[in-house]
Amino acid sequence: MFVDHAKIYVKAGDGGNGVVAFRREKYVPRGGPSGGDGGRGGDVILMVDPGLSTLMDFKYKIHYKAKRGEHGQGSNKFGRSAEDLVINVPPGTLVKDAETGEILADLVENGESFVVAKGGRGGRGNARFTSSVHRAPDFAEKGEPGEERWIVLELKLIADVGLIGFPNAGKSTLLSRMTSAKPKIADYPFTTLSPNLGVVDPGLGKGSSFVLADIPGLIEGAHEGQGLGYEFLRHVERTRLLVHVLDMSGIERDPLKGFYAINQELVKYSKELSEKPQVVVANKMDLPKAQENYKIIKPIIEKSGYTIMPVSGATGHGIKQLLQYIGEMLSKIPKQEPVEHIKQYRIIEEEPFKISKGGQVFYISGKAVERLVAMTDLENESAVKRLQRTFKRMGIDDELKAQGIKKGDTVKIGNIEFYYME
Structure with missing residues (x-):
């Protein structure tokens, strides 16, 4: 069966959580924090396999998820990073973002690959937050969520x-x-x-x-x-x-x-x-x-x-x-280049955050802000206080006040809701 069009969901692995731990060894009083970092989540990679000639496999399996990184451990032990998930596609596969229609990659050459979803970073353990002021931090970061998206695969045969x-x-x-x-x-x-x-x-x-x-x-x-x-x-x-x-x-x-x-x-x-x-x-x-x-x-x-x-x-x-x-x-017609070269991951300068208002709800958006919230253990008071200090340094508090926020109003970041307090 020949299939030349497919829509699939890809989810990279989340990063492993950092851990809160302290040294508890005999003859070592006040050993200090020793929580290790979590491991990196696995990427989702599309790779050209010359043995394939159709997208038929993607009609039977639509969801592809890479594994998350291992959590950190005590004694400054880092969690193991997860293996990447490699998905084989036939030569001539065009990769598009299903939501925007943007061409992400044109995979033509044998062995050519493209990271279609990047794994999340591992969270930092409490040992990483030690400073001259905070000698015994009792919080750690959660792992960063891996990227996820729906993509469209289109096969264009490689023929002269x-x-x-x-x-x-x-x-x-x-x-x-x-x-x-x-x-x-x-x-x-x-x-x-x-x-x-x-x-x-x-x-x-x-x-x-x-x-x-x-x-x-x-x-x-x-x-x-x-x-x-x-x-x-x-x-x-x-x-x-x-x-x-x-x-x-x-x-x-x-x-x-x-x-x-x-x-x-x-x-x-x-x-x-x-x-x-x-x-x-x-x-x-x-x-x-x-x-x-x-x-x-x-x-x-x-x-x-x-x-x-x-x-x-x-x-x-x-x-x-x-x-x-x-x-x-x-012999007189040159070989053609791929339609689109692979797009490389790059840091795109964007506004640190955006605030919009709907009724009594203030919506804060932005990759940096959403990542901070996702990696914060909201059940840990010390971690929440650190998040609040970070928001203040970023200017979020001042901007909320400028837009007329009042005590008790709701602030929503991603799927998380907060109540505003001075």
């Missing part, structure tokens, strides 16, 4: 040449003639329900072989989702050359009208796609009236700037010449 054309134009027959691929072939529309790939050796020497993709038949309105075309147009985007197959017998439709209709669909789907180099193949030349149609259509196609080559997928006539011509054209 794409066969396009209406259903029953003979693309699958040509693929079987040009390669060792064995696609399903029958005399009815949409025989090809998924893209087929084949490797072609045009006989032009070492390094001249290329990958050929038979794209399921397009119809008018494909760019709007009609027929099967819209589902598979993305697979043509990575190709360097398009081979436009026409049924020159004209049994089902006028070849010239079909040629213009398909090209119009390419224009409507993507301007870049419509501008790719294109070779026109006059197929089924062994059938009656094909020669007659070819004589009429050939000068019109060539006047439009395209090369048209007569072949017969049924008899094999003209296949060798076509392969050599495609090989020569590919």
Whole structure:
């Protein structure tokens, strides 16, 4: 089963909690704090596996969660960091944020990887908060929550040449003639329900072989989702050359009208796609009236700037010449770069916090503030007092007063609610 689109949920591991501990050894009076830090949570990593060719596995498993880091221990023992969760994807996988639609990565090369969700940092143990003022801190940090998000995976086949054309134009027959691929072939529309790939050796020497993709038949309105075309147009985007197959017998439709209709669909789907180099193949030349149609259509196609080559997928006539011509054209067309380079994690400067008001509730947002609350043990009085001091240093208290907060009003940060007190 060929699947080229999937939506999955990824959750990186939370960091392990820091621990509150004190040295209790014989002959060591007032040994001091000895709580160790928690370990880092595991990242969620997408990695290209050349052995995969479909996203089918993601139809059966949607949720992926990395493990959290171990908690710290006494005697200054740090918790162990969790292993990263590696998810294998096929070459040509485009990764998008499901909420914003932003392209996060374009994974093409074998072994290429991308951290799609970063694990949380381990919380600090109480030994890390010792100072000249606080000689015996009785609080520690909780682990930082790991990142989580819904992502969309889209597979775009890695092929040099794409066969396009209406259903029953003979693309699958040509693929079987040009390669060792064995696609399903029958005399009815949409025989090809998924893209087929084949490797072609045009006989032009070492390094001249290329990958050929038979794209399921397009119809008018494909760019709007009609027929099967819209589902598979993305697979043509990575190709360097398009081979436009026409049924020159004209049994089902006028070849010239079909040629213009398909090209119009390419224009409507993507301007870049419509501008790719294109070779026109006059197929089924062994059938009656094909020669007659070819004589009429050939000068019109060539006047439009395209090369048209007569072949017969049924008899094999003209296949060798076509392969050599495609090989020569590919030698002049440079390899394409991935659509999007991998986006690196970077620190983005943002406002330390934002405060908005709804009724008697003051909402404080901002990654730094939300992370501070998430990593604070709100059951520990000393930890809460430290959080309050940190908020004051950040200017949150002053801003709340400026916005008219009163004693007893509710302050909400993430999912946590506080009551304001002077």
